[in-house]
Amino acid sequence: MSVGFLVDCFYYEVGQPDFLHSFFSSVSYNLEKNGWGSRFPKLLKQLYHDRLPYTDVPLAIEEVRVIQEELSKLSPDKVIWDIEDLTKLPPWGTDISPMVTNLENYFATPGGETFTELLLTALSVAEVERQDLVIKKL
Template identity: 50%
Template structure:
């Protein structure tokens, strides 16, 4: 089942639930040393958790810029499939496309956009329409 972000009547698909969980697990594991949501509460607790209020989208946009820079410096082997069970590995193992060169582009959608770019698009639409995600 596809998971994504709903903004008004627009759905921005990210991918399978396990893959989306891996994205947020990777962020939390590598950047939130005091636990999930400690550094990026709006991204991790609001957007990933349930709902991000429209008035908070600019803060999340700033967080995404920082996360994008950091993930682009990390190798695909540093992916965390499940923060709750670090022994879990992606079902495809280490068999990756040659286009996957870092953790930022590891998390891509079927249309070729990265998760971060897709989330940014959803945020821009939410800002424009003054609504929640």
């Protein structure tokens, strides 16, 4: 089963559901000292739990840009696989590619771009098409 971002009929594949959860877990744990969605409510409260209305896309884009910048300053060992169980590790453990140099580029999608690049693409399409963005399992 794969998961991705859906905008109308456009689907952007992220990968496995636990990988998507790891991205959001890593963001919240490392960048939101006051809990899930406290700094990035459009992404972690709206998009992750339901849908992001297209009217909120500009604010969500700003959130992604901040996340990109801040994750790029953190080492890959700061990855959080599951914020509900901090003892869980990625299936590959610490065996990662030497090309992974920070937490931002740790999250690469099946298409080869980073999670945040893919999300920005989906957000741009949502804005142009004036369509909500949802997370969809296939």
